Amino acid sequence: MITIIDYGVGNINAFLNIYKQLNIPATTAKTVAELSGASKLILPGVGHFDYAMQRFTDSGMKDKVDELVVNQKVPVVGVCVGMQMMAKGSDEGSLPGLGWIDAHVHKFDASQVSAKLPLPHMGWNDIQIVKNTPLLKDLETDPRYYFLHSYYFKCNNQNDSIAETKYGINFTSAVNHDNIFGAQFHPEKSHHFGIQLLKNFAERC
Numbered sequence: 001m002i003t004i005i006d007y008g009v010g011n012i013n014a015f016l017n018i019y020k021q022l023n024i025p026a027t028t029a030k031t032v033a034e035l036s037g038a039s040k041l042i043l044p045g046v047g048h049f050d051y052a053m054q055r056f057t058d059s060g061m062k063d064k065v066d067e068l069v070v071n072q073k074v075p076v077v078g079v080c081v082g083m084q085m086m087a088k089g090s091d092e093g094s095l096p097g098l099g100w101i102d103a104h105v106h107k108f109d110a111s112q113v114s115a116k117l118p119l120p121h122m123g124w125n126d127i128q129i130v131k132n133t134p135l136l137k138d139l140e141t142d143p144r145y146y147f148l149h150s151y152y153f154k155c156n157n158q159n160d161s162i163a164e165t166k167y168g169i170n171f172t173s174a175v176n177h178d179n180i181f182g183a184q185f186h187p188e189k190s191h192h193f194g195i196q197l198l199k200n201f202a203e204r205c
Helices: 012-021 049-058 062-071 191-203
Strands: 002-005 026-029 040-043 076-079 103-107 121-126 144-149 151-155 161-167 169-177 180-183
Touching: 002 012, 012 026, 012 191, 040 062, 040 191, 062 076, 121 161, 144 191, 151 169
Parallel strands: 002 026, 002 040, 040 076, 076 180
Antiparallel strands: 103 151, 121 144, 161 169, 169 180
16 A cells, blocks of 8 residues: 655645546555555655654654665655655754665755756756666656755765756756655656656556
8 A cells, every 4th residue: 555654744635636546545644553554655745854854753653664664675755855854964954864865965056056047946847867767667758847945865876866857957856775766856746747657656666
């Protein structure tokens, strides 16, 4: 069962609606007990890094999710701040990240972003696939996704980066390390491009 982690951060219903449209069973978890039976996990996230990490900790689910992902190798995809939480930490806050991927989250350098490219990076942008993975199978040519962020994910091991996007600089917009996947963009807001990606996660990852 695909289980969307509901710790009070992220548009949970958008994911549920897409999977309902695809006729793929999905549910939500607000407690450790509700994580029982999860065969795949979605970790959404929006807003400030420390706020999201604190809400996740306060939910009581963080340790159980960590056990499922790290020890039991349950596939997981993090979305937006949910992906950033998978790093070791972020310039946006002082709390440690989950550390599932050897990476750090940095703020865009305004000197590298022209006046024509304001912060936050908001709206539609292309992704360039740099590594073939099940998450990115059967996407249309020049896939476009919806972004909303001022911080970007930087992998210490470039093999973990599976897609890049240009916004002043080239930054990692999707990651994969073993059973762990992440998307900086919002597939749940990205129409057919996002639907295909979420379908891939359900059926191929």
